[in-house]
Amino acid sequence: MEKQTITIYDVAREASVSMATVSRVVNGNPNVRPDTREKVLKVIEKLDYRPNAVARGLASHRTTTVGVLIPDLTNIFYASLARGIDDVATMYKYNIILASADAAKNKVDSVLESILAKQVDGLIFMGTHLSDSTRKELERSKTPVVLAGTVDPLDKLGSVNIDYVAAVKEATQRLLSTGNEHVAFVTGALSDPINGQYRLKGYQAALSEAKVAYDESLVFETEYSYRAGEAIWDAVKRSGATAAVITDDELAVGFLNGANDGHTNIPEDFEIITSNNTMLTEIVRPKLTSIAQPLYDIGAVAMRLLTKMMNKEEIEQKTVLLPHSIITRNSTK
Amino acid sequence: MEKQTITIYDVAREASVSMATVSRVVNGNPNVRPDTREKVLKVIEKLDYRPNAVARGLASHRTTTVGVLIPDLTNIFYASLARGIDDVATMYKYNIILASADAAKNKVDSVLESILAKQVDGLIFMGTHLSDSTRKELERSKTPVVLAGTVDPLDKLGSVNIDYVAAVKEATQRLLSTGNEHVAFVTGALSDPINGQYRLKGYQAALSEAKVAYDESLVFETEYSYRAGEAIWDAVKRSGATAAVITDDELAVGFLNGANDGHTNIPEDFEIITSNNTMLTEIVRPKLTSIAQPLYDIGAVAMRLLTKMMNKEEIEQKTVLLPHSIITRNSTK
DNA sequence: GAAAATTGTAAAAACGTTTGCATTTATGAT
DNA sequence: ATCATAAATGCAAACGTTTTTACAATTTTC
Numbered sequence: 001m002e003k004q005t006i007t008i009y010d011v012a013r014e015a016s017v018s019m020a021t022v023s024r025v026v027n028g029n030p031n032v033r034p035d036t037r038e039k040v041l042k043v044i045e046k047l048d049y050r051p052n053a054v055a056r057g058l059a060s061h062r063t064t065t066v067g068v069l070i071p072d073l074t075n076i077f078y079a080s081l082a083r084g085i086d087d088v089a090t091m092y093k094y095n096i097i098l099a100s101a102d103a104a105k106n107k108v109d110s111v112l113e114s115i116l117a118k119q120v121d122g123l124i125f126m127g128t129h130l131s132d133s134t135r136k137e138l139e140r141s142k143t144p145v146v147l148a149g150t151v152d153p154l155d156k157l158g159s160v161n162i163d164y165v166a167a168v169k170e171a172t173q174r175l176l177s178t179g180n181e182h183v184a185f186v187t188g189a190l191s192d193p194i195n196g197q198y199r200l201k202g203y204q205a206a207l208s209e210a211k212v213a214y215d216e217s218l219v220f221e222t223e224y225s226y227r228a229g230e231a232i233w234d235a236v237k238r239s240g241a242t243a244a245v246i247t248d249d250e251l252a253v254g255f256l257n258g259a260n261d262g263h264t265n266i267p268e269d270f271e272i273i274t275s276n277n278t279m280l281t282e283i284v285r286p287k288l289t290s291i292a293q294p295l296y297d298i299g300a301v302a303m304r305l306l307t308k309m310m311n312k313e314e315i316e317q318k319t320v321l322l323p324h325s326i327i328t329r330n331s332t333k
Numbered sequence: 334m335e336k337q338t339i340t341i342y343d344v345a346r347e348a349s350v351s352m353a354t355v356s357r358v359v360n361g362n363p364n365v366r367p368d369t370r371e372k373v374l375k376v377i378e379k380l381d382y383r384p385n386a387v388a389r390g391l392a393s394h395r396t397t398t399v400g401v402l403i404p405d406l407t408n409i410f411y412a413s414l415a416r417g418i419d420d421v422a423t424m425y426k427y428n429i430i431l432a433s434a435d436a437a438k439n440k441v442d443s444v445l446e447s448i449l450a451k452q453v454d455g456l457i458f459m460g461t462h463l464s465d466s467t468r469k470e471l472e473r474s475k476t477p478v479v480l481a482g483t484v485d486p487l488d489k490l491g492s493v494n495i496d497y498v499a500a501v502k503e504a505t506q507r508l509l510s511t512g513n514e515h516v517a518f519v520t521g522a523l524s525d526p527i528n529g530q531y532r533l534k535g536y537q538a539a540l541s542e543a544k545v546a547y548d549e550s551l552v553f554e555t556e557y558s559y560r561a562g563e564a565i566w567d568a569v570k571r572s573g574a575t576a577a578v579i580t581d582d583e584l585a586v587g588f589l590n591g592a593n594d595g596h597t598n599i600p601e602d603f604e605i606i607t608s609n610n611t612m613l614t615e616i617v618r619p620k621l622t623s624i625a626q627p628l629y630d631i632g633a634v635a636m637r638l639l640t641k642m643m644n645k646e647e648i649e650q651k652t653v654l655l656p657h658s659i660i661t662r663n664s665t666k
Numbered sequence: 667g668a669a670a671a672t673t674g675t676a677a678a679a680a681c682g683t684t685t686g687c688a689t690t691t692a693t694g695a696t
Numbered sequence: 697a698t699c700a701t702a703a704a705t706g707c708a709a710a711c712g713t714t715t716t717t718a719c720a721a722t723t724t725t726c
Contacts, residue, residue, distance in 0.1 A: 007712055018676045023714060033674065048473075053450040054396060055712030057387040058681045065430070065451070073416050074612075079407045086406065086433050095447060097398070098431040100419050114428060117386040118398070140381075226612055253616055260618065279407075279559055283586055285593065285618060340682055351706045356684060364704060366692095388682030391711050671724070680715075685708100692703070 006049045015043040026051055057119060066094050066306060067115035069101045069108070071127035075224060075250060076278045077295065078126055081148050084299025085124055092307045094121070101128055108134055116141045122306045124148055129192045130157075144309035148302035149293075153193045155319060158309060160302040162324040164194055167291045168202030168245060170326055171273040174289075175243040176210045178333045180271060183207075184241035186220040186232060186255065188248060195221075199247055222251065229254020233262060243271035249280045249290070256284055256331065272331040286330035294322050339382045348376040359384055390452060399427050399639060400448035402434045402441070404460035408557060408583060409611045410628065411459055414481050417632025418457055425640045427454070434461055441467055449474045455639045457481055462525045463490075477642035481635035482626075486526045488652060491642060493635040495657040497527055500624045501535030501578060503659055504606040507622075508576040509543045511666045513604060516540075517574035519553040519565065519588065521581060528554075532580055555584065562587020566595060576604035582613045582623070589617055589664065605664040619663035627655050 008026075012019045017036060024032045025040040032040075043049075057063040068085055070078050082098075089096050097115055101108045108128055115123070116137070122144040130138075130152070138145055138157075146158035168185075175183045185203045190196035200219070207214050218241055222228040229251040236244060236255070246252040252274035256266060264270050266286055274281060274290045281288040301320060308315055341359075345352045350369060357365045358373040365373075376382075390396040401418055403411050415431075422429050430448055434441045441461055448456070449470070455477040463471075463485070471478055471490075479491035501518075508516045518536045523529035533552070540547050551574055555561040562584040569577060569588070579585040585607035589599060597603050599619055607614060607623045614621040634653060641648055 005712085008714095009712080019713080020677080020715080021675060024675095027714085031674065036674080050446075050450060052391075052452060052712050054387055054390045054452045055681090056714075058385075058391050058683085059712075059714035061681080061714095063387060068431075073406075073419065074409060074412045076407060076409065079412055083406050083433070086431075090432075090444075093447075095430050095432065095451060097428050098401075098419075099423075099428065100416070111423075113383075114426075117383055118428060119385060119387045226616065250612075257616065257618070279583075280616070283559065283590065283613070283617060285590070338682085341684095342682080352683080353685080353707075354705060357705090360684085366704060369704080385682055388711090389684075391713085392682075392684040394684095394711075667726105669725085671722105673720100673722070675718105675720085677718085678716090681711105681713085683711085685710085687709100688705100688707080690703100690705070693701080695700090696698085 005052075006047045008049070008051070011040065011043050011047060011049050014047060015040045061119075063119050063121055064094050065097055065118065065120050066122045066124060066303075066310075067097045067099065067112075067118075067120040068124045069099055069111065069115075069126060069128060071100065071102060072224075073100055075248075076280060077149075077224075077249060077276045080278060080295035081126055081299035081302075084296040084301075085148065085303045086299075088300045088303035088307070092303075094307070109137060112137055116143065122146070122310045124302055124306060125150055144306060146302045146306045146309070149298050151193050151198065152319075153197070158302070158305050158315070158318040160298050160305065160320045160322065161194075162293050162298075163321050164198035165202040165205070167275075167293075167324045167326075168199045168247075169206045170202075171245045171275075171291055172203050172206035173210070174326065174332065175245065175271055175273060176206060176212065178243075178271065180241075180243040181212065182215070182218060182239070182241040182243075184218045184220060184236050184239060184244040186222065186229075186236060186244050186246045186251065188222065188224045188251070190221050195247060203245060224248040224251050226250045226254035229256070230258045233258025237262070237264065237270070242269070243273075245273050245275075247275045249274050249276040249278045249288070252288060253280050253284050256286075256288065267331050267333050271333060273326070274331075277327055281327075281329065289329045289332040290327050292325045292327045294324075297322055338385075339380045341382070341384070344373065344376050344380060344382050347380060348373045394452075395454055396452050397427050398430055398451065398453050399455045399457065399636075399643075400430045400432065400445075400451075400453040401457045402432055402444065402448075402459060402461060404433065404435060405557075406433055408581075409613060410482075410557075410582060410609045413611060413628035414459055414632035414635075417629040417634075418481065418636045419632075421633045421636035421640070425636075427640070442470060445470055449476065455479070455643045457635055457639060458483055477639060479635045479639045479642070482628075482631050484526050484531065485652075486530070491635070491638050491648070491651040493631050493638065493653050493655065494527075495626050495631075496654050497531035498535040498538070500608075500626075500657045500659075501532040501580075502539045503535075504578045504608075504624055505536050505539035506543070507659065507665065508578065508604055508606060509539060509545065511576075511604065513574075513576040514545065515548070515551060515572070515574040515576075516545075517551045517553060517569050517572060517577040519555065519562075519569060519577050519579045519584065521555065521557045521584070523554050528580060536578060557581040557584050559583045559587040562589070563591045566591025570595070570597065570603070575602070576606075578606050578608075580608045582607050582609045582611045582621070585621060586613050586617050589619075589621065600664050600666050604666060606659070607664075610660055614660075614662065622662045622665040623660050625658045625660045627657075630655055
């Protein structure tokens with residue numbers, strides 16, 4: 001019934017100053033005498049006034065809200081990035097509008113539209129490769145965008161990644177070096193440039209340097225899930241491979257258990273290197289050797305980069321590559 | 334430079350109707366002649382007009398946005414709930430403002446304040462037990478609230494859960510029935526009513542019915558994480574227990590690996606039942622027997638309940654209990 | 667001690683919608 | 697045709713802020 005919202009106007013009246021002055025106090029504008037500031041603050045306290053962010057957003061054209069698109073909340077890889085994003089966002093007083101957008105399901109554009117309608121100040125994309133329509137939509141809105149763990153082949157948007165080519169190359173070399181003649185490459189959609197261009201290139205480069213012929217039948221394209229990993233084990237085993245580089249931990253874990261349950265000894269009879277170094281690699285037995293990506297940092301740096309863009313600060317590098325390494329555990333000899 | 338935002342006013346002028354009519358068309362108000370609707374839609378298309386959700390929110394007092402508080406994004410339990418929440422929210426055209434609020438770190442109230450400032454239409458709480466100050470804050474804002482996987486001891490807010498008392502009781506009985514005389518109870522903060530009241534009560538009820546004395550030294554309080562599970566294994570083993578009910582999967586998995594790595598055979602020498610039936614239970618070896626909670630559904634139902642509250646619909650049951658079961662895998666005899 | 671610069675405050679115009687009310691136009695029964 | 701009624705539209709006032717402009721009061725400068 002009684003709405004009872006205390007507005008800036010009530011505060012102004014009670015403190016016998018103008019709305020403008022109250023606004024200045026609330027926003028920390030220095031142009032207000034200490035004693036008036038004091039007086040206003042007292043009234044704010046007394047009336048328990050809370051500024052309305054919606055009205056503020058309308059008047060100032062800034063919502064202090066950023067949109068975050070995530071392909072799968074329950075995939076710990078993305079969740080880890082999200083945590084980095086969230087922490088930095090909080091640090092800079094931004095709220096996050098989170099939306100899951102399964103690229104596969106063409107949801108991206110509609111989700112994006114609803115987020116842009118909310119007038120977010122910026123946008124972080126994870127995982128989803130940007131379609132042309134998506135890109136156009138972003139362009140027209142002029143909203144700053146940063147990709148986290150996602151590359152932009154056109155190199156126009158901000159992005160934070162590791163050097164996938166180098167990382168996969170090292171992993172592959174590692175497997176070749178222990179005498180594996182047939183190393184499989186098990187990955188997600190090759191239409192995603194990270195897989196189809198970067199990682200694949202690293203894989204091929206390692207083979208080529210080791211003078212091993214590239215054999216397309218050793219490349220396995222599937223999806224990032226535990227089930228997919230279990231399911232594909234047999235095929236990989238039958239291909240004659242004795243080792244595999246796998247580009248997602250859930251996938252790798254499913255794969256590993258497929259091997260375990262099929263009584264193949266890891267790493268004696270088959271070696272595995274996975275890619276994300278999430279908690280999963282430590283949970284399974286044997287523990288998985290993995291490319292280590294600084295997941296939290298990828299998210300955190302992406303968000304930090306976005307804050308700079310939103311502030312129109314000078315950006316030294318809008319395409320950043322964070323360092324990676326390989327953590328040896330027990331799925332390799 | 335040129336802001337170039339197309340407003341409802343531009344559309345009105347171009348279509349030679351009033352703003353009100355355009356607004357009606359956009360909002361699907363039936364009070365507009367089909368041919369005017371057509372005309373307006375054409376202009377909207379032509380001008381590529383997009384309504385500004387912030388202005389809309391200010392004028393209508395509805396933001397079609399809900400706040401979601403999550404204790405830990407990377408804990409798959411919460412992430413699973415969140416997925417249910419997200420799907421239903423999308424279905425009903427709500428956006429989600431996600432904020433992680435580590436109850437431990439007293440962040441809850443400040444996060445809540447920033448979310449409420451954004452004028453969300455409703456709020457979903459996960460995991461965090463509501464402090465008095467939080468509750469007061471919610472009350473004053475009059476925002477509808479639903480707890481997902483979290484109980485309200487005062488039973489004032491909406492909530493969606495399973496019957497924790499019954500579930501833990503069944504799990505404990507199961508372990509007692511295979512001859513375990515000392516069954517440990519390993520859980521998170523006992524200050525959380527779910528643990529300290531409900532689950533503990535179920536545990537005690539099972540003991541009591543089996544005429545086994547309750548022994549406080551078999552109750553282990555720790556936190557929901559893999560590391561905590563690894564760390565606590567030794568103490569539990571030393572307590573003389575030969576079985577344990579564990580209330581979080583990450584915790585249970587750490588515990589299991591503690592046992593594995595300490596060369597205790599599961600389930601021959603020690604039985605384990607965990608509580609959330611997430612993917613983790615299937616990933617480890619042996620697979621974990623678990624209480625099965627409908628995680629996705631808890632989130633989905635919570636969000637659905639919230640939509641009803643936001644619409645001021647009649648609510649038949651604001652405290653809902655979803656069914657649970659026990660899934661037998663290989664960590665029990 | 668007057669002119670110039672600075673500071674503090676108020677008034678009012680945005681911001682882009684929705685919505686209650688008034689008005690016009692169409693519909694149908696007589 | 698006529699009138700009562702219903703349907704469609706327009707007008708203008710919110711919504712709760714920020715921001716621009718203007719001016720008065722104070723401080724500085726020489």
